[in-house]
Amino acid sequence: MPEAYIIDAVRTPRGIGKPGKGALANMHPQHLAATVMRALRDRNELASADIDDVIWGTSAQQGHQAGDMGRMAALDAGFDTKVSGVTLDRFCGSGLTAVALAAAQAMSGMEDLVIAGGTEMMSYVGQFSAEMRKHGLVKTSGLGSGNERLHARHPQSHQGVCADAIASMDGISRAALDEFSLESQRRAARAIAEGRFAKSTIVVKDDSGHVILDHEEYPRPNTSAADLAALKPSFEAIADVPADQDGTTFRQLINRRYPDVKIVAVHHAGSSSGVVDGAAAVLIASGEFARAHGLEPRARIVATANMGDDPTLMLNGPVPAARKVLARAGLTKDDIDLWEVNEAFAVVVEKFIRDLDIDRERINVNGGAIALGHPIGATGAVLIGTVLDELERRDARRALITMCAAGGMAPAMIIERVR
Numbered sequence: 001m002p003e004a005y006i007i008d009a010v011r012t013p014r015g016i017g018k019p020g021k022g023a024l025a026n027m028h029p030q031h032l033a034a035t036v037m038r039a040l041r042d043r044n045e046l047a048s049a050d051i052d053d054v055i056w057g058t059s060a061q062q063g064h065q066a067g068d069m070g071r072m073a074a075l076d077a078g079f080d081t082k083v084s085g086v087t088l089d090r091f092c093g094s095g096l097t098a099v100a101l102a103a104a105q106a107m108s109g110m111e112d113l114v115i116a117g118g119t120e121m122m123s124y125v126g127q128f129s130a131e132m133r134k135h136g137l138v139k140t141s142g143l144g145s146g147n148e149r150l151h152a153r154h155p156q157s158h159q160g161v162c163a164d165a166i167a168s169m170d171g172i173s174r175a176a177l178d179e180f181s182l183e184s185q186r187r188a189a190r191a192i193a194e195g196r197f198a199k200s201t202i203v204v205k206d207d208s209g210h211v212i213l214d215h216e217e218y219p220r221p222n223t224s225a226a227d228l229a230a231l232k233p234s235f236e237a238i239a240d241v242p243a244d245q246d247g248t249t250f251r252q253l254i255n256r257r258y259p260d261v262k263i264v265a266v267h268h269a270g271s272s273s274g275v276v277d278g279a280a281a282v283l284i285a286s287g288e289f290a291r292a293h294g295l296e297p298r299a300r301i302v303a304t305a306n307m308g309d310d311p312t313l314m315l316n317g318p319v320p321a322a323r324k325v326l327a328r329a330g331l332t333k334d335d336i337d338l339w340e341v342n343e344a345f346a347v348v349v350e351k352f353i354r355d356l357d358i359d360r361e362r363i364n365v366n367g368g369a370i371a372l373g374h375p376i377g378a379t380g381a382v383l384i385g386t387v388l389d390e391l392e393r394r395d396a397r398r399a400l401i402t403m404c405a406a407g408g409m410a411p412a413m414i415i416e417r418v419r
Contacts, residue, residue: 003106004103004104004286004300005106005286005297005299006283006284006297006299006301006384006388006415007283007290008043009281009282009298009385009388010039010043010200010201010202010280010385011202011280012024012032012036012201012202012204013201013203013216014218014277014278014373015123015213015276015277016217016275017122017123017274017276018123022123023212023213024123025121027204028064029065029119030069030119032204032278033073033076033279033281034076034077035077035279036117036202036281037073037074037079038078039202039281040281041079044283046283047080048077048078049083050112050113050289051079051113051115053085054071054083054084054116055070055085055086055088055098056069056070056073056085056087056117056377057089057095057096057118057380059089059092059094059377060120060376060377061087062125068085069119070086070087071084071086071087073085074115090405090409090411091405091406092376092380092403092406093380093404093405095117095377096379096412097306097411098117099116099384100413101116102114102115107301113284113289114284115284116281116381117280119278119279119375119377120278120375120377120378120379121277121375122375123275126275148245148246151243151244155256156311156314156406157243157250160238160272161251161254162314163344163345163346163348164239164266164267165261166315167264168261168262168263169261170351170354172347172350173266174266177266177267178229178270178271179225181228181270181271182223184343184364184367184370184371185371186367188216188221188368188371189219189371190366191366192219192221196366197386199389200388216373217276219372223270227270231268231269233266234267239265251263254313267345267346271345271346272344273342273345273368273369273374274370274371274372274373274374278378279375280375280381298418299388300415301413301414301415302398302414304328304411305325305328305412305413307321307324308409309409310408311408315344315345315347315348315404315408317404317405317410318352318410319351319352319355321402321412324412325400325412325413336399336400336414337362337394337396337399338362338390338391338394338398339362339363339364339399339400340363340386340387341401341402342369342379342383343374344369346370365390366386384415387399391415398414398416398417400412401413401415
């Protein structure tokens with residue numbers, strides 16, 4: 001079977017995703033996507049007409065983020081009009097899925113050169129969603145019209161309440177989650193100080209060439225254990241907010257499926273993923289195209305997998321997804337040198353470590369979304385670039401990337417260095 005190679009990966013720094021506070025908050029999402037696309041073209045001296053397709057992940061496809069950002073950002077980047085584009089939504093897994101689909105195109109022989117990645121402007125999405133709620137166009141649960149019918153079959157709660165429920169069911173304490181979160185901040189601070197993100201992080205400029213953002217804006221390197229211990233739980237009150245027209249709360253939606261679970265609120269702002277703006281892109285090529293055009297692959301995509309899990313708890317997909325992709329590749333966990341599991345909430349990765357008995361020194365070694373932020377549609381592509389850079393830095397071989405996604409899903413991917 002033909003190979004799918006990763007030629008390069010780039011990402012913007014992540015800006016605080018709040019209007020008036022983040023450096024990227026006034027940028028158009030399309031501009032961020034075009035920025036990373038241009039960087040891949042220029043760094044690899046590509047003729048844009050050679051790019052067969054752009055596959056892009058964006059979760060909240062509303063307003064400025066609607067209208068097929070993959071195609072529009074390619075045009076904004078100045079690519080040849082021959083370059084087509086498509087935009088998809090697998091919630092938090094969108095960016096990782098975009099890269100997986102690009103790899104499948106290359107491995108099937110249908111395409112030779114594809115840019116894949118994602119964008120999410122959380123500062124904009126927050127404004128847009130608030131405006132829609134004000135006018136009664138969406139419901140608090142985010143499931144849209146007809147959610148009572150879906151809740152009757154598959155109760156789906158607020159993600160933060162789900163995180164607290166999983167911690168309660170698995171007996172994972174707030175102290176353990178705070179310890180994990182503090183380590184995420186420590187590792188991210190070390191990675192930034194040592195320049196571990198420099199290879200893939202590009203500068204964001206406006207149309208006039210002025211620098212808008214050239215560093216990670218979200219990390220709080222001075223965070224202490226006492227700081228985390230002082231934070232109030234974020235989802236205790238939300239748990240009792242009505243999610244349906246009939247008054248059913250988010251807590252009751254979980255208890256409808258798990259009646260004996262007493263949900264204890266343990267997650268807070270310091271143990272949940274950061275709200276940020278950002279974009280990331282990965283350049284995928286077939287072996288034949290890479291050889292013919294003098295492109296040096298950095299890694300090959302060994303296997304990809306997707307897994308659905310319980311939509312009520314929503315966040316537990318990464319463990320079965322990792323098992324599935326390992327089986328598909330004919331590998332065991334001992335064959336994986338580094339793991340990247342998105343830190344949507346501290347319990348997601350803490351449970352992953354415990355369930356699979358993963359060495360803590362090999363997972364999220366440069367911190368994660370708790371310290372750096374989670375630009376939803378972009379995060380999967382961010383993680384691929386992050387772990388590839390680290391594989392090269394350590395002269396290691398393989399990495400597994402996975403993440404939870406709303407609706408109880410998880411994509412997964414294994415990559416392997418080739419030089």
